[in-house]
Amino acid sequence: MRALRRFSVRAQLPAALAPLQDLATNLRWTWHGPTQDLFASVDEAAWRASGGDPVRLLGEVSPTRLSELAADAGFVGRVGEIADDLREYLSGPRWYQGREGLPAGVGYFSMEFGVSEVLPNYSGGLGILAGDHLKAASDLGVPLIAVGLLYRSGYFRQSLSLDGWQQETYPALDPQGLPLHLLADSGGAPILVHVAMPEGRVLRARVWVASVGRVPLLLLDADIEDNDADLRSITDRLYGGDAEHRIRQEILVGIGGVRAVRAYCQVTGHAAPEVFHTNEGHAGFLGLERMRELVTSAGLDIDQALAAVRAGTVFTTHTPVPAGIDRFPLGLVQHYFSGDLLPGIETDRVLALGREPDPDMFNMAHMGLRLAQRSNGVSQLHGEVSRGMFSSLWGGFDAPEVPIGSVTNGVHGPTWTAREIAGMTAGAAAAGAGPELFGVSDALLWEMRGTLRSRLVNEVRRRVRASWLERGASEPELGWTERIFDPGVLTIGFARRVPTYKRLTLMLRDPERLKALLLDPERPVQLVIAGKSHPADESGKRLIQQMVHFADDPAVRHRIVFLPDYDMSMARYLYWGCDVWLNNPLRPLEACGTSGMKSALNGGLNLSVRDGWWDELYDGRNGWAIPTADGVDDPDRRDDIEANALYDLLTSQVAPLFYDRGADGVPDRWTALVRHTLATLSPKVQASRMVMDYVNDWYAPAAAAARVVASDGYAGAKELANFRARLDAAWPSVRVAEVDASGAADTPVLGAPMTVRATVDLGGLAATDVLVQAVVGRADDHDELTGTVVEPMTHVGGSGGADRFEATMPLPHAGVLGYTVRVLPANELLASPVELGKVVLPA
Ligand SMILES: *Cc1c(COP(=O)(O)O)cnc(C)c1O
Numbered sequence: 001m002r003a004l005r006r007f008s009v010r011a012q013l014p015a016a017l018a019p020l021q022d023l024a025t026n027l028r029w030t031w032h033g034p035t036q037d038l039f040a041s042v043d044e045a046a047w048r049a050s051g052g053d054p055v056r057l058l059g060e061v062s063p064t065r066l067s068e069l070a071a072d073a074g075f076v077g078r079v080g081e082i083a084d085d086l087r088e089y090l091s092g093p094r095w096y097q098g099r100e101g102l103p104a105g106v107g108y109f110s111m112e113f114g115v116s117e118v119l120p121n122y123s124g125g126l127g128i129l130a131g132d133h134l135k136a137a138s139d140l141g142v143p144l145i146a147v148g149l150l151y152r153s154g155y156f157r158q159s160l161s162l163d164g165w166q167q168e169t170y171p172a173l174d175p176q177g178l179p180l181h182l183l184a185d186s187g188g189a190p191i192l193v194h195v196a197m198p199e200g201r202v203l204r205a206r207v208w209v210a211s212v213g214r215v216p217l218l219l220l221d222a223d224i225e226d227n228d229a230d231l232r233s234i235t236d237r238l239y240g241g242d243a244e245h246r247i248r249q250e251i252l253v254g255i256g257g258v259r260a261v262r263a264y265c266q267v268t269g270h271a272a273p274e275v276f277h278t279n280e281g282h283a284g285f286l287g288l289e290r291m292r293e294l295v296t297s298a299g300l301d302i303d304q305a306l307a308a309v310r311a312g313t314v315f316t317t318h319t320p321v322p323a324g325i326d327r328f329p330l331g332l333v334q335h336y337f338s339g340d341l342l343p344g345i346e347t348d349r350v351l352a353l354g355r356e357p358d359p360d361m362f363n364m365a366h367m368g369l370r371l372a373q374r375s376n377g378v379s380q381l382h383g384e385v386s387r388g389m390f391s392s393l394w395g396g397f398d399a400p401e402v403p404i405g406s407v408t409n410g411v412h413g414p415t416w417t418a419r420e421i422a423g424m425t426a427g428a429a430a431a432g433a434g435p436e437l438f439g440v441s442d443a444l445l446w447e448m449r450g451t452l453r454s455r456l457v458n459e460v461r462r463r464v465r466a467s468w469l470e471r472g473a474s475e476p477e478l479g480w481t482e483r484i485f486d487p488g489v490l491t492i493g494f495a496r497r498v499p500t501y502k503r504l505t506l507m508l509r510d511p512e513r514l515k516a517l518l519l520d521p522e523r524p525v526q527l528v529i530a531g532k533s534h535p536a537d538e539s540g541k542r543l544i545q546q547m548v549h550f551a552d553d554p555a556v557r558h559r560i561v562f563l564p565d566y567d568m569s570m571a572r573y574l575y576w577g578c579d580v581w582l583n584n585p586l587r588p589l590e591a592c593g594t595s596g597m598k599s600a601l602n603g604g605l606n607l608s609v610r611d612g613w614w615d616e617l618y619d620g621r622n623g624w625a626i627p628t629a630d631g632v633d634d635p636d637r638r639d640d641i642e643a644n645a646l647y648d649l650l651t652s653q654v655a656p657l658f659y660d661r662g663a664d665g666v667p668d669r670w671t672a673l674v675r676h677t678l679a680t681l682s683p684k685v686q687a688s689r690m691v692m693d694y695v696n697d698w699y700a701p702a703a704a705a706a707r708v709v710a711s712d713g714y715a716g717a718k719e720l721a722n723f724r725a726r727l728d729a730a731w732p733s734v735r736v737a738e739v740d741a742s743g744a745a746d747t748p749v750l751g752a753p754m755t756v757r758a759t760v761d762l763g764g765l766a767a768t769d770v771l772v773q774a775v776v777g778r779a780d781d782h783d784e785l786t787g788t789v790v791e792p793m794t795h796v797g798g799s800g801g802a803d804r805f806e807a808t809m810p811l812p813h814a815g816v817l818g819y820t821v822r823v824l825p826a827n828e829l830l831a832s833p834v835e836l837g838k839v840v841l842p843a
Contacts, residue, residue, distance in 0.1 A: 013058065014070035019083035024054035025179045028086060028213040030116040031135060031414035038082055042069065051569065053118040055179050090214055094141025095692070102695060103703035104271035107261055108133065108146045109283035111253060112155075112238055113219075115212055117569040119178055120154035121219070123238055123532070124497040125594055126318055128568070129378075130279055131212075132412035132594075136687035138213030139414075142695060143271060145264060147257035147283070149249060150175060150208050150219035151238045158532045158565045162471045164548030166533055166541045166564075170237060175208055175221065183207035183218065183264060191267070193220060193259045195252060196340035203231045205252060207260045216270070218260045220252055239534065247328050247336060250364070254285025255341065258293070275702045277314045277694070278372065281326045281364030287313055287371035288342055288350060295344035300714055302349055303721035306371075308714055311829070312706030314698045315372035317365055317404070319591050320385045321501055326364035328354075333362045357392065369393055369404075373705060373831045374698055376405045378592040381615040385588050396839040403834050407698070408613055409592040410690035413682070416598040418576040420448050425678060436679045442671040443664060449579065449603055449674065454487040456577025460528055461485065463563045463570070470564075484558040485526050490658040492607070493578030493599065495530040495566050498540040501589040504531060505543050507582075508550055509643030517647065518559040523655040526559045528574060530566035575599045580623075580654060583608035584646060586638075587628045588615075597685035603674040607654060609642070617684055622677045624649050701831070709829060720829045726765065727825050727838060733763030734770075736842040737802065739821045748811070755808040758793065758821040762803055767795040771826035771833045772805040779818030787813060793821070 013020055020042075029035035039054045040047045043061045050056035069075045096102060108130070114122030115131040122128060130146070137144040153170035161167055182190045183206070195203045204227055205220040222234040234248045265272050278284050287309050294305040319325065330351060338347045353370050354362035369375050369390060377383035383406025388399040414422070424444070428437045437445075465481040485491075498504050507514055507527070517525050529547060533540030544562070551560045563570060575581075581599035583590070583606065593612040600606060606623035608614045618625050626649060629641040657670050683689070709716035738759040756774035772795075777788030789812040793805035811817065823840040824833040 014066055016070040016076045017066060017079060019079050020054075020058060023079075023083060023086060024058055025181070026086060026090075026211040026213065027115055027119070027179055028089060028138070028211075029054060030118075031412065033419055035082055035086070038078060041075070051117070055118070055177060059177070094139065096141035096143070096695070101700055101704060103274035103699055103706075104143065105265075105273040105275075106137075106142060106144045106699055107258075107273035107276040107286070108137075108144050108279060109253065109257055109276065109286050110146070110148050110279035111249070111282040113146065113148050113217060114568060115210065115217070117567055119180075119210060120173070120567065121148065121151060121238070123155040126280060129409055129594060132410070132415065132687040133279075133691060134212040134215045134217060135412040135415060136410070136691040138215045140688060140691055140695075141214065142691060142699075144215045145261055145270060145273060146212070146215055146217040147253065147261060147286075148217065148219050149235050149238075149253050150180075150221040152221075152223055152236050155238045156532070156535060159470050160467060160548060160562075160564050164545040164552065164562075166535075166544050168535050178208075178210075180208040180210050180219070183209050183260070183267065185267060191263045192224075192226070193256045193263065195256045195259070197231065197248075198335055198339045200339070201228065201231070203227060203234065203248070203252065203256075205235070205256050205260075207263065209264070216264065216268075218257070218264055220256050220260055222252060243328055243332055246326075247332055250282050250326075251285055251336060251341070254283045254287075255289040257283065258286050258289040273312075274706050275312050275314060275699045277316065277699070278368050279316055280318045281315075281368045284315070284364050284368045284371060287367075288345060288353075292342045292345050294714070294717075298714055300717060301721070302345060303724065304714060304717045307720040307724070307829075308706070308709050308717035310371060310373040311709045311717075312702050313372040313374070314694070314702055315368040315375040316407075317368065317375065317377055317386055317390075317591075319589075320382065320389055321499065321589050323499070327356070328362045328364070330360050330362050365390070366393060373835065374405075374702055375403070376407050376698065378406065379408045379612045379616060380406050381588055382406060382591040382612060385591075394834060394837040396837070396841070397834055401834050403832050405697075407690060407693045408616065409594050409597075410685050410687040411594050411597045411601065412687040413601055416572065416575055417601045417682075418452055418572075420451060421576075421602050421678070424448060425682070437675050440675070442666050442668055442675075445603070445671045445674055446666045449671075450487065452576040452602065453491055453579065454577075456491065456528070456573050457485040457487045459570075459573040459577075460561055460563065464561050467564050480554075480558070484561065485528075486524075486558075489559070490523070490525045490580070490655060491578050492525055492527050492580045492582050493529075493574045493604075494527065494582045495563075495571065495574050496583075496593075496595055498531045498533040498543055499537070500539060500543075501586045502531075503584050503586060503639070504529070504540075505546050506584045506639060506643050507646065508546060509639055510647065511550065513647050514550075515556055517650055517655075518556050520655070523659045524559060525650065525655060528561055528563060528578065530563040530570060530574070532566055571595070571598070575604065576602050578604050579658065580605050580607050582646075583611075583614070584626060584642065585609055585611050587611040587630060600677050600681045600685055603678050605654075605670075605673055605677060607646075607649065613685070617681060619680070621673060622681050623673070624653060705829070705831065716829055720827065723769070723825075723827050723829075724836070726769070727836070730763040730765045731838055731840070733761065734765065734823055734840045735761040735763070736821055736823060736840060737761055739842055741819060750814045751810045753808050754811055754819075755806060756791075756793065756819060756821065758805045759798065760803050760805060760821075760823060761801040762823075767803050769826060771824045773822050773824065774807045774809065774819060775822060776809065776812060776817060776819040778813055779816050783818055785818055785820070 046061050110130040112122040112127030113130045114127035156168040159167045184190050190206050192204045197203050205222045208219045210217040223232045290309045291305040294300045337350045354367040356363040356366050377386040386404045387402035391399045391402050394402045428439045431439050548562045551562045575598040581596045581604045587609050590612040596606045609626045627645045629638045632638040661667050741756045772793040774791045775788050777785035791807040791809040793807040796804050796806045798804040825838050
């Protein structure tokens with residue numbers, strides 16, 4: 001008989017073991033080896049059977065075993081020690097504590113969170129990054145409150161048909177069996193968040209709380225009886241469904257999410273966030289709800305509320321791929337926002353915030369940028385690409401001036417580093433091994449890499465066998481799976497989602513050449529490949545099928561495998577065990593990429609196109625850069641060129657280095673690269689570095705700006721709104737009337753002083769309302785300026801439509817120069833004079 005529904009019941013632990021409950025439900029165990037060891041020692045077999053899930057383990061271990069452990073003084077002692085350690089971790093001061101000027105709380109909103117495979121609430125890189133952000137914030141003591149949705153079926157599980165076609169299943173999760181507890185009021189009643197839907201309906205959601213070390217992760221769940229059936233399904237799946245399904249999810253996470261944060265702070269006394277971080281556009285409606293709060297309770301008008309909200313908002317954009325940007329038909333947004341959803345916020349104002357060049361579409365990234373005073377991309381190159389991509393929001397400025405910065409992503413070291421490596425580097429550091437781990441011998445490094453490679457080989461065999469059983473093969477046919485892969489062969493990994501730009505099948509461009517590499521009698525390579533295609537992406541599924549067909553060939557199947565169901569539980573084996581991590585996206589479409597960072601933490605060498613993070617951190621000694629044919633427009637030709645470059649690198653550099661062994665069997669030149677990677681790249685790719693960057697350069701200034709606009713009854717917000725209104729009225733009349741220069745014309749020598757003068761009609765604005773700048777640079781044949789130097793000009797007199805400004809500066813270049821003058825808004829409450837996208841140049 002099949003059960004209609006499943007539910008979990010937690011075991012009653014003997015009093016002596018009670019702390020195990022906290023150790024199991026706080027997700028700190030996911031990056032804390034001693035806690036994992038403790039759970040494994042409860043019952044090795046049950047631990048393995050649970051897939052390393054303490055909540056499941058405690059539900060399944062027998063009462064006899066529990067009483068046995070409760071009577072074991074040694075075990076009880078260890079439980080006590082580790083529980084004390086957790087308590088100390090949760091309450092003691094950390095990096096953040098005692099620093100000045102930082103926000104008392106930060107809200108971090110994301111559509112997905114990949115904290116652990118026991119809480120499968122993510123699809124790929126964006127979610128894992130969010131999970132790593134929380135863990136690093138916890139380690140550093142950043143008072144973050146994270147907000148997302150709890151999906152009944154998470155993302156799909158992937159398997160393969162006999163013919164290599166992706167199959168999707170959606171196993172339902174039971175929240176009772178997950179490391180979560182319900183947010184409840186002081187009387188113990190679950191708190192429900194309410195959000196108005198069109199036609200007078202109400203959507204209700206309960207709030208589950210996951211404890212990620214010190215950081216609470218609030219997950220909203222609409223699947224409750226109080227909701228109409230169609231509303232219950234809002235939180236059924238991640239990235240499934242149509243635009244309507246999606247906008248409902250985004251309304252819930254953004255607007256319901258802020259309400260959940262308020263409830264959480266009220267119940268727990270957690271400091272209210274002073275800064276809200278919107279991780280990608282999906283959760284951007286959070287800014288509208290915060291505006292509503294201010295309109296309803298602080299008596300601000302919409303413009304004042306916007307000024308107040310923007311000051312304390314940070315927006316991070318994560319993709320330059322147009323298909324990755326969230327957009328809705330305008331009518332759909334209108335439908336949802338014209339009812340009771342946000343009283344006091346006029347629908348037209350909402351629509352204007354998401355306006356884009358296509359008048360029928362609402363763009364969540366554009367709204368994110370307009371609702372945040374500070375925004376960033378996720379690598380230096382992605383910052384640059386984003387400044388170009390979104391430059392239409394700052395018309396009149398050259399792309400380099402667009403106010404979108406960058407914070408390069410990082411990965412959580414304690415989560416992704418193999419224990420052997422972490423132990424070795426910590427030991428070496430303690431022994432004063434120096435910057436390049438000089439105290440660690442090549443032989444030890446090589447042995448360590450071999451251990452990790454062997455572990456991966458076992459995992460590959462296990463998974464290939466399981467996959468074939470699912471594809472319909474029978475046990476007796478699968479003897480060969482025990483002999484695939486070889487712990488001594490150069491192992492290359494390629495695992496990531498399968499959107500077209502990541503080019504899963506680039507390596508198949510010349511199948512014979514790939515085959516020759518795999519089967520080389522002296523210097524073979526083996527390739528492990530994994531990745532899910534979005535269920536609606538047929539072309540992605542075709543790429544997977546192509547890959548699977550190639551790997552199914554008995555001639556090569558011992559050297560190349562496609563492992564279905566890429567997730568965190570598989571990923572760690574790949575990052576630990578692969579010698580080389582391959583990445584060949586279509587440059588510059590990879591915003592950052594983080595899998596290569598995780599490989600590097602374990603001494604894997606990256607072999608990658610110089611895109612995302614690799615563009616800034618490749619140094620010639622930590623791996624290889626695959627040359628790209630940037631600018632070649634014919635995609636086939638570009639793929640040919642880049643695939644050839646990849647084969648050439650593998651044949652002429654990667655494989656020879658790996659197989660060039662000394663008398664002791666150690667490849668010294670290879671281990672030198674591994675050593676250099678561990679010593680110099682690991683520190684730079686840490687999520688702790690990323691979170692410190694956010695705290696210092698984004699959260700702290702945002703908190704300061706938010707305090708300034710909020711103080712004195714929101715006087716700053718009112719002033720800023722007033723300033724913007726005056727600007728809007730006056731701007732069309734602002735005019736640069738006259739410009740001339742002296743000094744330089746008579747003595748055109750590099751470095752000579754040049755004085756620029758301008759007469760400006762300020763259209764009724766005060767001289768202090770504007771920043772007038774002289775801009776000097778090289779002038780090309782079309783008078784376009786490059787290599788510009790900008791000098792603020794001083795107000796030297798005049799009034800009534802003829803204000804005079806002047807600046808003196810040294811000539812910055814030899815050759816043909818040009819200059820101009822421009823007028824920008826100036827107000828100390830702006831993060832930069834470019835922020836409002838307003839500029840006047842001479843006619
Ligand atoms: C790190 C990771 C990703 C993201 O990898 P990219 O290189 O950014 O594509 C996706 N899925 C899993 C399971 C990961 O661990």
